[in-house]
Amino acid sequence: MKKVCLLIFCLIFVQNVWAQRPKRPLPAEEQKLSDELKNDKDFVAVGCQRRHTADTADRDTSYKLKAVQAYREEGEKIKLKKACGTVEGDPIFSYLTVEKGKASIFVDTSQDDFGPQRVFSYQCDEFDFGVYLNDLKAGRMVFQTTGDADIKDGSPALRCMVDQKEIIF
Secondary structure, eight states: OHHHHHHHHHHHHHHHHHHTOOOOOOOHHHHHHHHHHHHOTTOEEOOOGGGOOHHHHHHHHHHHHHHHHHHHSTTOEEEEEEEEEOTTSOEEEEEEEEETTEEEEEEEOTTOTTSOOOEEEEEOSEEEEEEEEEETTTTEEEEEEOSOSOOOSSEEEEEEEETTEEEEO
16 A cells, blocks of 8 residues: 555546656747747637537638638638647647638647647648537547538537548648
8 A cells, every 4th residue: 555655646646647748949030930929919819629619600610711712712802810739737828810712720829838839830731611520330530521610519620631640621
């Protein structure tokens, strides 16, 4: 019993020490990009998929449909941002910029104490609107494309394909 208590104490102590480790500074280019994204007033805030309410779901769907329209039509442009939390509660910021034929996603994990503390940039090869839902047969979340703005199941989502990998916004 003493060994179990000692082990638990050690694990709690190590976790607390690890959680207090100093944050690594971002490389200069990533810090500049992070600051530009945070200070850009053109971004429209949308909700995180896990935190949709009835009030925000329609608004977010509308903005996400506008993003697909901006991707397909010349002269259209839209910028969206969202802030989601990690399991520990640290914020992860995601930014989406869309203009005729080009969509880019930036993911800022610089404030995630247990994550990579970086700013990632992705240029989308493909860009789709659909729903992100829990597929019980597959045992995981899946993306299904849809052209219909009336979403009954799942969360409205945008999918960015980068080198055969999907990023859900």
